[in-house]
Amino acid sequence: MGVEFAVAAFVNPILDRLPDNGGLAARSDGARLLGKVMPxxxxxxxxxxxxxxxxxxxxxxxxxxxxxxxxxxxxVLIPIALLVPVNSRVAQWTHGSVPADRKQPLGRWDRFHFVRVGVIVTAFVLLVIGKG
Incomplete structure (x- = not known):
């Protein structure tokens, strides 16, 4: 939960503010690496x-x-249905192949990711309460 929240609230917004599309390279690398370990x-x-x-x-x-x-x-289903298609596209980007409409899929990914974070936080809260 903490990692997913940190990505949504801090990491991606910081990456998006890097000059010269520096954040795109980081997002692309992150999509490749995390796509392998997240499952x-x-x-x-x-x-x-x-x-x-x-x-x-x-x-x-x-x-x-x-x-x-x-x-x-x-x-688990949210990423498969909504995030993996965007991640697959982003993972193929290189510094020279960034599409002009890059902000649209990244924004869509961020919105879906916030939904996933909300689902995970809710699950965590229910587990804490259910432990009672």
Missing amino acids: FWYIGSVVLGAVWAVLAWGGVGAGLVITATALLVLS
């Missing part, structure tokens, strides 16, 4: 949530843990 931590979170839901089944807070796990599943 593992997202799927790991869903698996851990599912294990917790099974262990909590029938107990106090089980509904919250199950709902949180469903939200974690949604947080």
Whole structure:
């Protein structure tokens, strides 16, 4: 949750302010690198949530843990459906091949990412409350 929030609130806005499209190179590199590792931590979170839901089944807070796990599943589906297509495009950009309309897909990615962050934060809050 912390990493996703930091990317949305701080990293990408900082990168966007770099001169001479410096942020585009960083976003492109980040899209390639994180595209390789993110599936593992997202799927790991869903698996851990599912294990917790099974262990909590029938107990106090089980509904919250199950709902949180469903939200974690949604947080995996959002990137697949909305973010990966943009990331795939951005990952191919080089300093010499940045399209003129670059701000449109980056802005769309940022908006979808904020939605994903909201889903993840909500899941985290439900897990904390469900622990009760």
